[in-house]
Amino acid sequence: MEFDFEAELSKLTREELERLAKSMMTSGVALSFHGKRSAMQIAKKVRPRQTRREPKLHVGSPEAQSKNMLIEGENLQAMVTLYKYRGQVDLIVTDPPYNTGQYFRYNDRWDNDPNDPELGTIVSSEDGSRHTKWIKAMMPRLQIMKAMLKPSGVLAICIDDNELFHLGMMLDEVFGEKNRLAIINWQKAYSPKGGKSVSKTTDYVLVYAKDKGLAKMDLLPIDRSGSKNIDGDDSGDWIPTDPSARQNREKTAYAIQSPFTGNLHYPNGEYEYDGNLPEARAHWVNFTKAEAKKHLREWGVAYVEKDLGDGRGNALVLSGSSVALEGYNPASDPVVQLAAKKALERREKGNWPKLFFRDDRKRRPGAGRPRLKTPIDVVRAGMIPTTFWDEEFYETPADVGSVTWPHAQSGHSDMAKKELDEIVGKGHAFDTVKPLRLLKKIIQIWCPDNGLVLDPYAGSGSTGHAVLELNMELEADRRFILIEQGAPENGDKYARTLTWQRLHNAVTGKRPNGKKAKPLGGGFEYRLLTKTIDAKTVLTMQRDELIDVVLTSHWENHKRSAPSLKRVDDESYQYLVGLDQNEEGYFLIWDNGGPVGSLSLDTYKKVALEAKKASIEPPFHVYARYEMFQSPNVRFWKIPDKILADLGLNENDEYNNEDERA
Structure with missing residues (x-):
């Protein structure tokens, strides 16, 4: 379908026209496609979701679980739901579908309602609008990814030649051409294949900073x-x-x-x-x-x-x-x-x-x-990432630019498949895996030792595996958030099969056929996105549902990027539900057999007794419907207001802090 410029132009608001004119005047080049206006606005229509913790799928100690997450669900909805991490991510490294006619799916209803749960059909390589569909799917996700990054954050996104140029133009538009850090050409195959055309032995990683002036590039460690x-x-x-x-x-x-x-x-x-x-x-x-x-x-x-x-x-x-x-x-x-x-x-x-x-x-x-x-x-500190990794060591980092990473330095596709076979066994039928060496190299360069890594297209979990391996090798404390929907159309939401199995085996050292390897340690929580959330939904939740929402959504400005709250699973406590990294207690006032209760003198006395039993010192964080009693020992959080705010909604279920979504 051809792009009707005049029809689309007439739909633009004055603000949108000004932004378009400014973009044209500063860059001179813009990517135009049918449906661009709706694609640019679609992210604001996505509703946050209720997040349900799946304790049977958690791995590691409670403390280790609170640091990392594997989320089962659609990635645009998941990133919107992860409002507490908006502006807190150090590095996004991800591997979206390459639009080769085999994996990428598109639902036409997404153009008007991105909350539609259906994945749509596979976009074939013969589909005349396949590039437009891919761009319309990626544009809102790139916008949200940018919003998730810290001011110093970096996005590294893998791609092949099918959408390389379109992705580059989108990134130039969303992040700005001036914030491009690198176009990495990595060797995915080490031997050319015969044929009548040039053998494709390389893929690409496009690296952009949210603000190039603030982004940092670390030297690669030397053993x-x-x-x-x-x-x-x-x-x-x-x-x-x-x-x-x-x-x-x-x-x-x-x-x-x-x-x-x-x-x-x-x-x-x-x-x-x-x-x-x-x-x-x-x-x-x-x-x-x-x-x-x-x-x-x-x-x-x-x-x-x-x-x-x-x-x-x-x-x-x-x-x-x-x-x-x-x-x-x-x-x-x-x-x-x-x-x-x-x-x-x-x-x-x-x-x-x-x-x-x-x-x-x-x-x-x-x-x-x-x-x-x-x-x-x-x-000195290590070696700079440059065209050839065997060159001289330099004192200060240089601009990466367009570089080539040979397979000896970045791994290759066959290596990646063998790595996956080794840890989960053969027969997984997952062929688009990336080598750990490539991902570890990216993480080492652009994520600090205590940074947070996000992968919205987690696939087999390679990114999480790379973080765990680096943490063990370099005694680092990086954390990860992985989002994966899997293939529900095939009856396999492999977030809970392949992705979970790989991360579980990496943490524990378990291998197929009863074999064992050295455990990498660490752990993660498993979460499932369910129904959309609003004030009415919050007030009608069951106690366990509400506890999950409180534990997964809570944040405060001074510790926004802190790990999730640790759940207290002890039936002897009526109100105590969680602890934070400082061992401060979180209490949910719930009437026995009824709805959310209120903080009164009587309920406060029970909170104080439970805190004493658990050796918890004030302040006590109390979630309740109303505050009928006040104490200097209590930090009161009103339900549903606090929960909605933590998800980026206001009391009318409309998005607040719209500027942060840009």
């Missing part, structure tokens, strides 16, 4: 456990680093002859003198040929350049050696024998040259591959 000073280096501890990079550059892909063995080392492997050269898939980095020659001469032997006829740059070989690609045996070369003697003597003195030769698998001194000594003070 310093390998730091050492086995040679007594005067500069102190150092890390052995591989001086080769996976890129074909003939001039810097030359051979280096070892002074210890006489063997030829290429960037991608050792030459066995059998006529089979290592593939030209790598080159030497972090030193020039002149620097390499200088470092090699420091082993007490002379080096010269020699053309070996291997199609690479001139090799660095021992001066006077008869080395050749064929018919040569280093063990019978007297130059090599003399060089080995001098190199071993130099090794014994310690404080080795910067370019050294590691021990081989048989632990023969210097018989292994070339390595560089990288001083620990040069490593």
